[in-house]
Amino acid sequence: MDKLKPLITFTQKQQSNLGFGLITLLTVGSEHIFSAFAFKCPCNDWNFVYGNVCLLVPALALLILSYMLSNKTWKLVTGLCHRKYRLCRIRYAFGFLCVFLQITTTAMVAPLSWIAVALLKGVYFECSMTGANVTLFRHQLCSQKFPHCLTELEKFPCDGTSIPQSERLALLTIIRAESQVLGWLLIASVATFTFLLTCLARCYSPISYMQLKFWRMYSDKESDFLDSFTSQHAEKLAKRNLTSFFELTKPTPMKNPPKQAWEKISSFYKYRSMNDYYSILHKYVCTCEDLENPAARASVRSENEFSSPAALAFLDDDKIAL
Template identity: 40%
Template sequence: MNLMEKFPKLMDILLKYGHTLGYGVLTGLTAGGELIFSTTVFKCPCHPTWNLPYGLVFLLVPALALFLLGYWMSTRARLLMTGCCQRANSQGCCLWVNNQGCCTLCCQCCDNFLKMSTVSIVAPLTWVAVALLGGNYYECFASGIPYLARRICVRHTKNCSMILPELPCLRDKEPDLRGLLSKLQAQSQVAGWVLIAVVIILLMIISSWSTCQSPFSFMQLKFRDIYKEQELECFTNEAKRIATEMADMNVKCFFEDSHPGHRKLPTTKDWQQISQLYNFKSEKQYYTMLHKYVNEKKKSKYDLIEEEGSMETPIQAMGMKNIRAFPSGTMG
């Protein structure tokens, strides 16, 4: 099999596991970036006043930036944020805790926030853990903490506390003080390994709890994942087709000075409904908001027909039928 034959399969893998690979690459780049920063950019000032803020800035500010970047990369976050101000203005703010709908909304918001934070926090914790294992940042800011300096300088000379802030810069000039650096490095590496262990344990607990509380069985979860992939692919293809037809029609009308034909498109409310995050409920087995939108709209249509005396039977629509029913404004 040549490279051109393998390329489509490679693209399928990238599309299927794009988010997982993206976060994996981000984590790897985080570890590599920290090593580069600690060896080339980071220069401890070796000053009693500046050691602490300088070291903490290099340790925590990149971690905060990576945390925010993780939120920005999250599809869930973009779904929640896009148009949220308009929805808040039209629906009102959630302020009354005795409202059952409001409590449900608040619980869903907390659940979404925890899910996004769990994913977004991986890269910043990687930065902090690698930085602590390296020890450079910890040596710098710890040497600027008077209390810690007194603890480290026990059984050393009286001027040890005064020399300690300058210690990172005297690494090769004062061999007698290398024992103090070894203490700082040991503390940093222990903190790094403790952080790694705590994160792994918490992730295992959260993952196990999420799996145990899942409303899906194992095979149903696999079916849902397959359906979501196929629905997204069908939606993209159908949207491209309809957008191309509309663009072609509008361009021709512009050059020919004619009136365009009218095609029924989803309303803004329809778009908002399928753009929300969907929480699965066992009594209604819908797998996405689009699946729910099409079936409930179809159900309301057939209820109306039955009220008018029609005996038509509802048809279960999934996959491509759901996609076509949404943009065309018809029933699947």
């Protein structure tokens, strides 16, 4: 795992700087390898099922994997079973849904990239459509130019058949053209939706562009220092406990944040114009009257939980959770 840390760190930086461009590139490469070495249309009654499975199931797997690799997912669901009563509250449930939609929007990058590239290449769509047992579709696709189309359509994707090569290639060209049109329409739709959503989020941003830029820098630094402090404190605590165990001595006192404090800083945060807190941790340490008193720590409210506006989604950035 230690050997993978540089790669993980690089991937996280690429996600924040290039907007998941690296994920898209890896998805495109995976699709190319799969279609070149693993995909082979059966050219029988299984065409439709096989083509759709190869097109959609990897996309579903990438969606689930994206959920699993998102810190936001685990931040949202960890301890959820102990908060069932709160889900009945409309405000809480609405905030929960908003955060889940943010996670889903991010997670859709990889599966949509897979589907778009697969449609542009056309091999999965070609295999699927030649196996579609729909009379209306076959009559619309076939014409007098393709005499073997109605009865042997499922054999068209394969070489070495009795079907004339010119007829086979002409029909496959039509199907691949339809696939590419669908692919470009999908890409254009996703790009337009992403642009409009970003514009809408930035339009309703409660802060200016430069403050948003500063906030992003602060969020990155806080995340880095939190990992560093957590690692150092865990190392000290483990060393103290092991020393006490092997030397048969009482452990020296060490201060640790109580459970309630961890719960407070693990919630999502919404910026409000009446305060200047840049994160839930920032709010916690500034609003807690007595940090030495565990009871005071637990008294800090987090009414902003599950309310993270889209313009400030980077505050709870998705990073690989390993």
